[in-house]
Amino acid sequence: MSDQTHSGRGGAKGVLRSSQDFAAGLFLIFIALFALYLGWKLPMGTLRSMGPGMLPISLAFMVGAGGAALVAMSLTTDGEKLTRWSVRGLFFIVASILVFAYTVQTMGLIVAGPASMLVAMMASEDIKWVEGIIFCVLMTVLCSLMFKTLLGLPIPINNLW
Amino acid sequence: MSDLLANLYLGFGVALSLKNLGLCFVGCMVGTLIGVLPGVGPIATIAMLLPITFGIDPTGALIMLAGIYYGAQYGGSTTSILVNIPGEATSVVTCLDGHQMARQGRAGVALGIAAIGSFFAGCVSTIFIAAIGVPLSKVAQLFGPAEYFSLMVMGLVFATVLARGSVLKAICMILLGLLFATVGTDLVTGQERLTLGIQDLSDGIDFAPMAMGMFGFAEIIKNLENVETRDVVQQKIGRLMPNLEEYKQSAWPIIRGTVVGGILGILPGNGAVLGPFASYTLEKKLAKDPSRFGKGAIEGVAGPESANNAGAQTAFIPLLTLGIPPNAVMALMVGAMTIHGIVPGPQVMTKNPELFWGMVASMWVGNAMLVIINLPLIGMWVSLLKVPYRLMFPAIGIFCCIGIYSINNSVNDVVSTAAFSIFGYALVKFGFEPAPMLLGFVLGKLMEEKLRQAMILSRGSFMTFVERPLSAALLAVALIMLIVAVLPSIRAKRDVVFVED
Amino acid sequence: MKRFIAAIAAAGVLYSFAASAQTYPVKSIVMIVPFAAGGPTDIIARFVGDHMSRTLGQQVVIENVVGAGGTTGITRAATSPPDGYTIMMGHMGTHGAAPALYPGLKYDPTAVEAVGMAASTPILIVAKKDFPARDLKEFIAYAKANAGKINQAHAGIGAVSQITCALLNSQLGINPTAVPYSGTGPALNDLMSGQIDYMCDQIVNLVEQIKAGNIRAFGIASPARSPALPDVPTTIEGGLPEYQVQAWNAVFAPHGTPKDIVARLNDALGKALADDVTRNRLLGLGAVLPGKAEQTSEALAAFVKAEVARWNAALLKR
Numbered sequence: 015m016s017d018q019t020h021s022g023r024g025g026a027k028g029v030l031r032s033s034q035d036f037a038a039g040l041f042l043i044f045i046a047l048f049a050l051y052l053g054w055k056l057p058m059g060t061l062r063s064m065g066p067g068m069l070p071i072s073l074a075f076m077v078g079a080g081g082a083a084l085v086a087m088s089l090t091t092d093g094e095k096l097t098r099w100s101v102r103g104l105f106f107i108v109a110s111i112l113v114f115a116y117t118v119q120t121m122g123l124i125v126a127g128p129a130s131m132l133v134a135m136m137a138s139e140d141i142k143w144v145e146g147i148i149f150c151v152l153m154t155v156l157c158s159l160m161f162k163t164l165l166g167l168p169i170p171i172n173n174l175w
Numbered sequence: 176m177s178d179l180l181a182n183l184y185l186g187f188g189v190a191l192s193l194k195n196l197g198l199c200f201v202g203c204m205v206g207t208l209i210g211v212l213p214g215v216g217p218i219a220t221i222a223m224l225l226p227i228t229f230g231i232d233p234t235g236a237l238i239m240l241a242g243i244y245y246g247a248q249y250g251g252s253t254t255s256i257l258v259n260i261p262g263e264a265t266s267v268v269t270c271l272d273g274h275q276m277a278r279q280g281r282a283g284v285a286l287g288i289a290a291i292g293s294f295f296a297g298c299v300s301t302i303f304i305a306a307i308g309v310p311l312s313k314v315a316q317l318f319g320p321a322e323y324f325s326l327m328v329m330g331l332v333f334a335t336v337l338a339r340g341s342v343l344k345a346i347c348m349i350l351l352g353l354l355f356a357t358v359g360t361d362l363v364t365g366q367e368r369l370t371l372g373i374q375d376l377s378d379g380i381d382f383a384p385m386a387m388g389m390f391g392f393a394e395i396i397k398n399l400e401n402v403e404t405r406d407v408v409q410q411k412i413g414r415l416m417p418n419l420e421e422y423k424q425s426a427w428p429i430i431r432g433t434v435v436g437g438i439l440g441i442l443p444g445n446g447a448v449l450g451p452f453a454s455y456t457l458e459k460k461l462a463k464d465p466s467r468f469g470k471g472a473i474e475g476v477a478g479p480e481s482a483n484n485a486g487a488q489t490a491f492i493p494l495l496t497l498g499i500p501p502n503a504v505m506a507l508m509v510g511a512m513t514i515h516g517i518v519p520g521p522q523v524m525t526k527n528p529e530l531f532w533g534m535v536a537s538m539w540v541g542n543a544m545l546v547i548i549n550l551p552l553i554g555m556w557v558s559l560l561k562v563p564y565r566l567m568f569p570a571i572g573i574f575c576c577i578g579i580y581s582i583n584n585s586v587n588d589v590v591s592t593a594a595f596s597i598f599g600y601a602l603v604k605f606g607f608e609p610a611p612m613l614l615g616f617v618l619g620k621l622m623e624e625k626l627r628q629a630m631i632l633s634r635g636s637f638m639t640f641v642e643r644p645l646s647a648a649l650l651a652v653a654l655i656m657l658i659v660a661v662l663p664s665i666r667a668k669r670d671v672v673f674v675e676d
Numbered sequence: 677m678k679r680f681i682a683a684i685a686a687a688g689v690l691y692s693f694a695a696s697a698q699t700y701p702v703k704s705i706v707m708i709v710p711f712a713a714g715g716p717t718d719i720i721a722r723f724v725g726d727h728m729s730r731t732l733g734q735q736v737v738i739e740n741v742v743g744a745g746g747t748t749g750i751t752r753a754a755t756s757p758p759d760g761y762t763i764m765m766g767h768m769g770t771h772g773a774a775p776a777l778y779p780g781l782k783y784d785p786t787a788v789e790a791v792g793m794a795a796s797t798p799i800l801i802v803a804k805k806d807f808p809a810r811d812l813k814e815f816i817a818y819a820k821a822n823a824g825k826i827n828q829a830h831a832g833i834g835a836v837s838q839i840t841c842a843l844l845n846s847q848l849g850i851n852p853t854a855v856p857y858s859g860t861g862p863a864l865n866d867l868m869s870g871q872i873d874y875m876c877d878q879i880v881n882l883v884e885q886i887k888a889g890n891i892r893a894f895g896i897a898s899p900a901r902s903p904a905l906p907d908v909p910t911t912i913e914g915g916l917p918e919y920q921v922q923a924w925n926a927v928f929a930p931h932g933t934p935k936d937i938v939a940r941l942n943d944a945l946g947k948a949l950a951d952d953v954t955r956n957r958l959l960g961l962g963a964v965l966p967g968k969a970e971q972t973s974e975a976l977a978a979f980v981k982a983e984v985a986r987w988n989a990a991l992l993k994r
Contacts, residue, residue, distance in 0.1 A: 510714020
């Protein structure tokens with residue numbers, strides 16, 4: 015979230031002068047529409063007794079308006095370009111979280127820990143398997159000691175046997 | 176005055192007994208540990224330790240639990256600085272400049288100034304509580320729903336100042352945060368809103384999975400994009416302690432942060448959460464060169480960290496003097512006191528003076544302990560940064576997963592963290608910043624509640640916000656700040672367009 | 677999916693039959709408390725759970741599962757395997773008012789196995805300091821005459837303060853402006869500052885503020901005065917005898933838990949309530965403990981049926 019990608023500032027051609035802002039605006043409009051779709055049936059109520067829909071619906075409109083403003087700006091003001099998504103990183107990191115989620119309660123940390131970390135490691139190009147596996151085992155031991163033994167949190171360690 | 180000294184004498188007598196020193200130390204250690212571990216918060220830990228405190232006398236038990244609470248606040252800054260993961264809303268701000276400092280090889284300096292700022296804030300606010308805690312507790316009574324709403328509006332203006340880039344994008348993020356905050360059961364009617372029919376969403380979106388996904392995991396995915404830049408943190412380590420110049424830079428921010436955070440901490444309804452944001456805004460506005468903020472300005476760590484710790488201490492005021500807990504951790508402290516047969520209320524101070532003053536004194540002792548525990552640890556934390564990133568990020572990931580899971584023992588919390596990782600990464604790609612959204616989200620729930628309460632009480636008249644003097648004053652400050660904050664950045668935006676980098 | 681759940685439940689029943697009364701319990705028992713740690717229900721659960729652990733020889737672990745007025749936690753507990761290793765601390769809301777408040781409720785309070793009553797905390801009617809009334813009669817008269825003007829606070833839909841005040845309002849035939857808060861603390865704060873006129877809540881949340889004179893109590897909705905607040909008259913003395921309501925807390929087990937296990941749990945609960953230390957801890961909260969006759973599983977089952985009917989009548993008619 016720190017260093018913005020500095021590629022292509024001001025160098026855009028065509029109608030779109032900032033593909034990043036354009037996409038960002040569309041993204042917000044999409045969220046706003048989705049919220050409106052979910053919430054349009056909620057009663058708005060009156061000012062004296064606001065209904066459950068009053069804030070979500072008005073906020074959705076505001077978010078949508080913000081998105082529209084970004085789209086408009088992307089056509090008039092130069093800005094950053096959209097950069098490529100890191101599909102590999104995204105896929106493996108998200109997968110590692112899900113692997114953890116779906117193994118921790120059934121099998122315990124003894125499986126969830128190494129499995130999740132190994133999947134995560136695949137996100138990086140410079141993965142070293144031997145080092146990685148040793149590291150996973152050590153980390154799992156460390157985590158069980160720290161979370162279970164030291165802090166006494168009710169996290170399942172071993173549900174296999 | 177002599178009363179105060181006599182009371183403090185009594186308090187220190189209690190706090191410095193060997194057993195209470197020991198309990199305070201244990202509390203501070205456990206607190207530091209859970210603060211450093213992302214996700215694991217003081218609530219889960221204190222709830223876990225409640226049964227253990229059955230066997231301890233109430234004063235000792237509360238001293239230990241309080242130690243966990245402020246120890247966790249303290250430890251949270253370490254994670255924010257080193258790996259850019261805010262464990263709680265109050266450490267979101269520390270991430271902004273603290274992690275940038277770490278990237279520049281100044282992790283030790285950032286950790287050091289955070290420790291020293293927190294210690295100073297802790298000492299001052301302990302004296303604060305002891306000397307004027309009781310009259311100060313009356314401040315809470317001045318804040319009705321209308322005043323709270325206006326205070327929250329002021330808080331949202333802070334959020335625009337947090338932004339490093341475009342103000343329009345920051346405002347969009349705040350609105351999005353507010354929208355996310357409306358997810359869940361409606362307080363007034365009990366109707367479910369925007370929940371997609373998912374039962375876990377009926378109580379709204381949780382802060383921790385959201386913060387962890389949008390900060391922790393999105394950051395990892397972003398770092399993985401680029402092998403060359405991601406190891407920057409490892410290559411430079413630098414000094415472990417701030418130098419004289421840095422102390423000078425931080426002195427006033429620490430003092431200002433202490434005052435701002437201390438005052439906001441007194442407000443029931445978790446006013447403390449605004450402290451760090453307010454302090455950051457203040458420092459950025461006062462700075463000669465506000466553009467340094469967000470790029471590793473030491474004031475952006477010193478001020479908010481002091482505000483955070485001051486607020487954590489003064490949050491005890493409404494609990495100890497009124498018996499009204501200002502946040503979820505304090506509600507748990509109420510439970511801990513009740514378990515020991517002490518019902519918190521205005522009479523605790525007169526009926527259990529050794530408990531009240533013992534706790535106040537123990538806060539000072541605890542803060543001293545935290546510095547002693549943490550200063551030597553800085554070297555260790557910083558050397559952890561030398562771990563190669565290919566091993567670091569899976570480790571961060573597993574800590575986050577376990578932490579999230581342990582909050583509610585809920586698999587769904589972990590799954591929602593995955594969803595927020597994707598969402599957070601998308602935000603990065605679209606050039607949005609997560610900090611304003613998180614602030615909007617945190618304030619959103621309270622804001623809607625207070626807005627609706629105020630409108631019910633005023634029978635539907637918006638005039639209530641300007642007719643009540645305190646509320647009007649807060650709104651005026653918000654308006655002035657908005658003008659001061661937005662105008663220059665619009666101008667600055669224009670400059671950026673013309674000055675290519 | 678349904679068949680899958682049924683299979684798990686069946687497996688659970690088999691398992692618990694295999695390992696029933698003589699050996700039970702062989703591992704720690706999870707007691708799900710559907711409210712946050714530190715609240716009245718949680719504290720009662722911890723007090724009785726602490727002593728039950730000693731009788732049963734296995735730790736009774738309190739797990740707080742919070743959400744949707746307590747129904748999230750009870751749903752999780754009620755759908756757990758009925759083997760006696762997951763039990764729950766239900767209360768007036770989750771096992772009394774919930775069917776009236778939540779049309780899509782995923783459990784039936786009358787179908788879960790009743791273990792036994794733990795403790796009740798009486799409800800108080802409290803008002804701001806300068807409420808223009810001297811006693812309950814004047815309070816009722818003023819409230820009826822000014823029903824459009826006065827504000828009543830509650831701690832959210834399904835909270836004890838909301839349900840019990842709804843009952844009071846329906847008995848008085850008034851419809852004041854209800855202001856919802858997220859929790860008792862902030863509601864109490866605005867009651868103390870005078871923005872709110874009155875509310876109803878459990879004694880433990882209010883006792884210190886009443887003693888300090890920050891708020892005033894007009895009546896306690898129990899048959900007898902509370903030793904914690906001997907000066908506060910009962911609603912019977914005050915002229916509103918029909919307003920009798922207590923926030924009761926009772927232990928339940930999932931539907932299908934074997935009878936002998938329920939009996940063992942009931943026995944452990946009874947021993948806890950007979951223990952002097954536990955008794956005094958509970959009485960210190962201002963709680964009222966059930967008599968011997970009310971401690972049986974059968975008494976609780978009958979009581980829950982009556983409560984569900986009562987709240988259906990009180991909450992659905994408005």
